[in-house]
Amino acid sequence: MSNLINFNRFVSFTTIEGPGNRFALWMQGCIINCKGCSNQEMIPLINRNVMEVSELFKAIKDAQERFQIEGITILGGEPFIQPRALLELVTLCQANNLTVIVFSGFLYELLQEKHPEILTKIDILIDGPFIIEKLDKKRRLIGSTNQRVIKLSDTYQNNDYFEQNIIEAEFTVTKNNSMIINGDGAHLVNNEKTILTKEEDKEDGNI
Secondary structure (H helix, E strand, O other), rough: OEEEEEEEEEEEEEOOOOOOOEEEEEEEEOOOOOOOOOOHHHHOOOEEEEEHHHHHHHHHHHHHHOOOOOOOEOOOEOOHHHHHHHHHHHHHHHHHHHEEEEEEOHHHHHHHHHHHHHHOOOOOOEEOOOHHHEEEOOOOOEEEEEEEEEEEEOOOOOOOOOOOOOOOOEEEEEOOOOOOEOOOOHHHHHHHHHHHHHHHHHHHOOO
């Protein structure tokens, strides 16, 4: 029987969450609680979207056929607090010639001790907690300078994707007409929306 996985959302096709065309998955729940985390809604340890890994992987296979994705990027939330589901998912990806990139707030050394089997199926690991006092303004998608881009396979050894000084945001409209904003420029868009909302409230006399 397949393991259950609890995730916040996914986008089937993105070009700004790692090299090439990718499927991006944001897990639900985190126990690290980094100050200034840009994904506050993914921190609570609550059930958001729960399904069997095998069912979720059908969406990934569909993306592979429709959008020619080369891999999956797993973010959060914290992926490693669901180790059984994560292992099953990355195993399926590896078996279907899909590369795997994982962002984790845990250090590589700890993950090597606790979850070595999962690491063997990951191509790139971005490790370490986000530290707001060490904001990284030079690397793509990397939140703070303490975080490392660790290449665990040969696939992207000569790829400098994360070393590029680029800020991007991507907009996806879902079937129910809601909008998903992702990328390292998403917080800039969200901040602008917050400012606009406050200005509108002032005009309406709400604040």
